[in-house]
Amino acid sequence: MVRVAIVDNAPACQTILTGLCRRYEAEQGRALDVTVFDDGDAFVASYTPDWDVIIIDVDLGGIDGLGVMRRIREVDDAVEAILVSLTDEYAVGGYEINAMSYILKPPSYEVFAHDMTRCLDGRRACERRTIQVISGGRTRRVRLDEIIYVDSVKHRTILHTMLGNMQIVCSIIRFEERLIELDHAFVRANSGYLVNLAHVTAVAEHEAIMSNGDRLPISRPRRAAFKQAFASYVNAGRRSGRAGEPS
DSSP: OEEEEEEOSOHHHHHHHHHHHHHHHHHHTOOEEEEEESOHHHHHHTOOTTOSEEEEESOOSSSOHHHHHHHHHTTBSSSEEEEEESSSTTHHHHHHTTOSEEEESSOOHHHHHHHHHHHHHHHHHHHTTEEEEEETTEEEEEEGGGEEEEEEETTEEEEEETTEEEEESSOHHHHHHHHHHHOTTEEEEETTEEEEGGGEEEEOSSEEEETTSOEEEOOHHHHHHHHHHHHHHHHHHHHHTOTTSOO
């Protein structure tokens, strides 16, 4: 079942948006578990990255909808977002928080249904490209293509991502098992480094050069296998027209 959060402080708008969800559910045959929130701060405070779609009013009073989504993006870059507003003056902000769409009130069913379908289709694809981790006492959802590499130092596992580094509660061995189930682009460079081949810009004799400029040593026993894996990845990317791009 698809979990949908409606965040709007106006009862009339809550009713309209809930009604649109129920009509979509009936006409499209896609079960929606809809929960309504009337306070953006409370929604952020209780947020866990297991929502599929957030439908949020830009003008909530207090913290606005864009501010709510900025804070949500700190822990969940995968949830789909639909912004709703009485005016289009905040539409540019939708790009900043990676919203799927921006709908003017009152929304028509046709526009709503089109954008909800885009969200759900995008969500299915995104589920194959994200992984949940525990970091800083919170559950976070991380996109696989944003992980540059993983390292393990003194029993600490660190994710080096495009958005910064985070220490996670998981051994590198177990994390490697989880990653390989989702994406075969992750390969060991040595016992302490797990590398995303999508972020390897070059392979020298003894090291891999990463997209963030880090140079990671490749151990002698893994050198031939690593170079072969990288060459296969690059060739596959060339055949699909995506060589050099994150997976």
